[in-house]
Amino acid sequence: MPQEINIVIGGEAGQGLVTIGQLLSKVLVRAGCEIFISQSYHSRIRGGHNTFAIRTGTIPFHAPRQAIDLLVALNEESVALHQSELAAGGLIIADAAFAPDAAAAVAVPFAELGPEKFWNTAALGLIGSILGLPADLLFQAIEELLGAKHPETLAANREVLDRSCQWAAERIKGHHFKLADSRAAAERLMLNGNEAIALGALAGGLKFCAFYPMTPATSIVLNLIAHADAMGCVVEQAEDEIAAINMAIGASFAGAPSMVATSGGGFALMTEGVSLAGMTETPLLIVIAQRPGPATGLPTRTEQGDLGFVLHSGHGEFPRALFAPGDLESCYALTQRALALAERCQTPVFLLTDQFLADSSRAIAPFDPENIAPVRAGADPGSMTAPYRRYAVTESGISPRLLPGVSEHLVVADSDEHDEEGHITEEQPVRIAMVDKRLRKFAGLRQEVLPPHHEGPADADLLLVGWGSTRGPLREAAEILANQGRRVATLHFTQIWPLVPEQFRDLLATAGTVVCVEGNATGQFARLIRQESGFSIPHQVLRYDGLPFTARYILDRLDHLMPKGAQP
Amino acid sequence: MPQEINIVIGGEAGQGLVTIGQLLSKVLVRAGCEIFISQSYHSRIRGGHNTFAIRTGTIPFHAPRQAIDLLVALNEESVALHQSELAAGGLIIADAAFAPDAAAAVAVPFAELGPEKFWNTAALGLIGSILGLPADLLFQAIEELLGAKHPETLAANREVLDRSCQWAAERIKGHHFKLADSRAAAERLMLNGNEAIALGALAGGLKFCAFYPMTPATSIVLNLIAHADAMGCVVEQAEDEIAAINMAIGASFAGAPSMVATSGGGFALMTEGVSLAGMTETPLLIVIAQRPGPATGLPTRTEQGDLGFVLHSGHGEFPRALFAPGDLESCYALTQRALALAERCQTPVFLLTDQFLADSSRAIAPFDPENIAPVRAGADPGSMTAPYRRYAVTESGISPRLLPGVSEHLVVADSDEHDEEGHITEEQPVRIAMVDKRLRKFAGLRQEVLPPHHEGPADADLLLVGWGSTRGPLREAAEILANQGRRVATLHFTQIWPLVPEQFRDLLATAGTVVCVEGNATGQFARLIRQESGFSIPHQVLRYDGLPFTARYILDRLDHLMPKGAQP
Amino acid sequence: MTTIEQYGEFETAWCPGCGNFAILKALKQALAACDLAPHQVLLVSGIGQAAKTPHYLKANVFNGLHGRSLPVATGARLASPELVVIAESGDGCMYGEGGNHFLAALRRNLDLTILVHDNQVYGLTKGQASPTSDQGFVTKTQPHGAPSAAFNPVAVAVAMDTSFVARGFAGMPDHLAGLIAQAIRHRGTALVDILQPCVSFNPVNTFKWYRERCYELPAEYDPTDQELARKTAAEFGERIPLGILYRHEKPLFEEHFAMLGQGPLSRQEVSRPALRQVMESYR
């Protein structure tokens, strides 16, 4: 019995491959399997070639796999595009009309299994039986989807389902795709990265979000909206991104823990607002889900190309922090941390994700809704002595923040350089005091930096360095090499700014070969590491074709760095 | 006779100090003196404390001086604010009403010299006679200003002028402010940095500029507009900065060498457009006149705080170049170079200046209007084979650029990732080819990088590193130290990106103490140097109070770096 | 009972003779007339001479970016429904850089007051044409005269069926104070475009120029008649109507957000049970 199976469903947008995929995932989770789902789609509503990939088995997965065990091709194009990726012993399920005549191919007479509108159910049945999933579990999923309203439709579906399972059981033999039964708890949450961010935000006390739709960030907001009423969170679609960030700043000023979510192009329009948040010292969470640029680029693909831009965004100088989650758990945790940090340091905090992390799902252990510490905005007016000074110069650089209207204290915020009370000034000494005050907050930020996560021997021959969404593939590549007996380690960053060289300089220095793995064409993070630590990472594995990293992709490019013979 | 005199006229906006200053400057230039003018003003139209400083003498100056020889105080505030800056032997000229009773003060009974509306003329007469400038030269300047329309006004002015000169000649004695006569040619251009940029742009072939008003960039555009009809340049005030940059991109696409000019906050709104220019490979000159941020900051002051922001502006990855002129001559030359480079490499090119350089004037040798090589946009359609491919993949990365409408070839530009013809694509191989093509242009840019300007011994004990507008004060500080027998050198950058470490790494390494001097609070250029060369500059002299550097400011902060006794 | 004195007296950075002084006074008068204490009020402005106004009276203030007063005001209003929110800025700020927010704000109809100091010029940046500059208005940046047609904010506001549309004049401060007070009291988005002579950069549209043209809408004028309002709002030139051009009630934007019924968001706790249910939904 295989430890894992990589199932890829391919077809056109609108053919229902997502429905099949989601039903199948649900059943797999209930059957106690681990799963990792990644999606790829075109920037169009109908047509185009899309895939829904499910990597499932008995061990947890954190990255997609290239080699396909079970290819479910809903159209001919899918066969053409993916046949070559079939793993040894792999299987292609396709309609008799266009199934290739290859040993690995199963030509399915869908027409015989049922009328066209039930072919999704048929496909589900086939896959289910190949994987040895109980038909009842499959049907239950369909039932939940369709609801009890139309019993006759349900009955018809059940018929097609059974017929298909049967057909598969008889015709598809000699394949070892029956999944070993796994211990994974059935009671898990099925989340993708954007859903985890939305949950983190709500758990962290988010009360306001303004946005302008932009792939791949929109689904974060969709999830906030779905729960807005239940959680008392105001979500407003703004007229543009400039409005979005200024609304969030206004809401935050007035006491609502606030965020915006966008992608590179939309974020570009927010950069003046970022500077405003820095100057007015207004807490703000800015979530950027990256996609390949420049400009419109590849709207539905993935990249890590906006690091330098986000890190330097906004004119003038002010403190900031930047997080880049590496998995669902950190999407949830870091969003809460970022919200709290923004409020505490009264400055913009960034969360940098990308389409890969946004759209890839796993079934994970539920979060504990009791174990949260939601942000509460503003200080207690009672503790304030009059006249209240919004920008009182303090040692930490953090001034007491009151909310307008909650007391008789007047709160004055200003985008011009200002005095302690918030009024415009051009006095040089005040200017210097205010710049120093704002920058002192940076020292505070530096004190609570999350160190990078190091796995493996400190004196490894090979050290793979990465940040954000590459965590899964990075670790899988390392594991594979380790299993081949190589002394390999990974160093993964989830806080990108501030960077504290003391936390990692030695690890870089003591390791043998150091390779930086990142999803862009110019090695932005490697440059940042050199800027902050002076250490030049000699090797890079880069990807900028819009597709996510896989262990295979990394390993292939490591080959030339490895002593021959030691090849993976 | 003194080699130089530092004259500061202080008063309220609206009191006419700029008129006095400009008239005086004109006369000084005609008298063959070298001059350096710097202005300081508040962000308001009337009132506030402004100064017009003229540093004049027999040697060329490239920076303002702190110590004042001749303070002309048009109001009491000016006395209070600047009395302490008076140099030994310095003189204060003020109305009897508020002149301090100090030895250095001359109480002038302006009322006796003439009616209030002529007091500017009176002040001019006083200063002129103190400096020993011929009254006729002074009067000629007034004539040119007022024109011949009202002979009676002129006569009245003449009277007041003579009376004032006389008064000064009799009452103000024992001061050695008579200027040594100088050889400087009278036939010079009086320019400030923004005027030099405008001239450079027009000489470089600029045909289109779109802008949204923003201090301190607006005067660049004002100068373009003043000559727009004569030079056949279209200048349009856009509805906002987003429109400005997109208009410029549209105009450039259609064949007009184009630019935008703004300051940090306005530029923030342009960053998406920067990315568009990078993706569509549209030539564009972007001029950014810096002022202190964040946000609105200090609108009328100076800073070098936007370097990192500009350098990383725009989402995604594409090649760019960034220049930062250090004086009027390089404002003129680099603007032309930037325009040409943008056209040749079909990518955005930046010119980074600031309020100090923008508003400080000098009298300089005229530029040669024959010695120019204006940009001509686009390639020759005749040379093209059909089908024309706007983004044909080439070795240099530069594709033949045709202009729409000039031939039957169709020109297609796209902000999405595109194929060679310019049409939307999501094909991975095409994506990779296009990213590589665009980035190959970076190699071309690297080949023609202007090396930093190094002055002084290669193995100096002290190396002062700077960029952009700090050139003047940097060199003056070095000269002063050199005159004290110190082995000091300066390394000044006017091209900030790309950086070619081979051009300067050794100089940094071999020098004794290295100090980076820049007008911001976080040492942005020093960070960039480390990022690109790995070299950490150990010392910094920073300024972020909104005022320009002076030699004095730098020297005071170098003190602690110098062996005692060797103090300047 | 709030008095105008409670709003204080401050030194300004305006030119002597500027129309802004009268507007500032009218605003204080209106706030006192509405019996609002300074801490109940939030003034949001952009950047410009007009945008400095909030610094010259006692109130909560957010002086943000050029052109962005409306989004900030919108966010603040949605976060804290108890605040009386007034967005105040210049014509360039509101109709130029901020044009898109102006359209969106009128479509939203939050309970919000919009005061525009309309001097038909960019003052703080020294006299470029603004969206409301008369076509042909000559400036240093428009030596051949402003090439675009002037923007008529009240005509557009009426065309967009804005809940409250008025025009005032700095030369008639008491009338103006009355308009501002009614705008603040109005339930919905209220626009007051205020003709404001700029003595430094607008030599054309002076106090005299406006006085010769402005007339008060007659008592019998019916501001609820949209067709009449369209016609009247279009009038700007030889004669300029002052007063409430158009007024009608419509549903407030706030009503679409149930949670705003519970007061300021800052006072609303995160409910663990609700969060648990939310998480369950991802099972």
Next chain:
Amino acid sequence: MTTIEQYGEFETAWCPGCGNFAILKALKQALAACDLAPHQVLLVSGIGQAAKTPHYLKANVFNGLHGRSLPVATGARLASPELVVIAESGDGCMYGEGGNHFLAALRRNLDLTILVHDNQVYGLTKGQASPTSDQGFVTKTQPHGAPSAAFNPVAVAVAMDTSFVARGFAGMPDHLAGLIAQAIRHRGTALVDILQPCVSFNPVNTFKWYRERCYELPAEYDPTDQELARKTAAEFGERIPLGILYRHEKPLFEEHFAMLGQGPLSRQEVSRPALRQVMESYR
């Protein structure tokens, strides 16, 4: 004589049944009717489903950023007065993200055609409310219905005295082709708002919905009567008028730039003597 075939046939990324197909066809028809060769035309678009249109016919194309088609078109037009410039995009692009440019373009009156595929929804991003979505329109992002009032582009355009204002419908392609042709021929800025059913994300404003409401303006309708135009343009709901709502000549923006008389800027040399004089002026 140009034929519609010269504009070619291309595979699109649109959904079967989308209103865009008819608009694309009408555009080609209009261009052929105006006897324009592909290389004489520049199509400028933003981002969205509508904005993909220029990729589906032969022409010069600048497919720029979401919301920014108008400034790019403006710059291109000012640089090259010989190009026939058409800005084409969706309702979100033109009236949402690009709202401020829409206002500015109408004020400028360049010789420019603006085609808006108005499907009252954000299509490419999968169905959020757009500025023209009916108030209350339910989407995933507006589960309680769009909270803002719908933007009426033609009403605002008429209020701004735009030179040419028309509304077409994808369900009447020949009528639409006629409108587009007249818009292109019109000397000045011409807006054509095109009702375009989105079969994937707008289940409300369908072909049927529009058919039941749309009516052609009668022959006797006088598009030069602004008061009538204001009234007619305001009509959108039970009945929706189609045709040229408002039309009148006014001076072209281009006329303010003498150098545009000398043809494309790319062909104009830098004059050394002129430059010398310019430099002299700094003596």
